[in-house]
Amino acid sequence: MPSQAAARAPEPDMVGRLAKFFPDATPVRIPIKLSRTAVNGDLGSHEHQPVFLQNTIVEFGTPHEVLFMVDQPLEFADRVLVESNDGALSAEASVVAVQYHPERTVVAARFLKDVPSWIVKS
Numbered sequence: 001m002p003s004q005a006a007a008r009a010p011e012p013d014m015v016g017r018l019a020k021f022f023p024d025a026t027p028v029r030i031p032i033k034l035s036r037t038a039v040n041g042d043l044g045s046h047e048h049q050p051v052f053l054q055n056t057i058v059e060f061g062t063p064h065e066v067l068f069m070v071d072q073p074l075e076f077a078d079r080v081l082v083e084s085n086d087g088a089l090s091a092e093a094s095v096v097a098v099q100y101h102p103e104r105t106v107v108a109a110r111f112l113k114d115v116p117s118w119i120v121k122s
Helices: 011-019
Strands: 026-038 051-061 065-070 079-084 090-101 104-111
Touching: 011 051, 011 065, 011 090, 011 104, 026 065, 065 090
Parallel strands: none
Antiparallel strands: 026 051, 026 079, 051 065, 065 104, 079 090, 090 104
């Protein structure tokens, strides 16, 4: 009998579990660059430069939130900069929900300002 590795839930399924708490969430799959701008809402100096965390994928989005998975731990009220690879999206957001999994964290972050037409439903 062939050996089998333990199956990990596909990322969209893990993020999808959190998306159930956001009724307007739509699957999107947008590659992004994620940077930390402040920890736990502490803006500190206005000259603070964002610190790159990682590249990831926005799996679900609403007009006001993005939902994604990261390898780095993020906590409620952390502030992040979300930038799409094509430059169409560049917005600061605050973490509003987290679900911790081994080695991964599922995150929902709400934009701090309106981001018009970043997500278009058909």
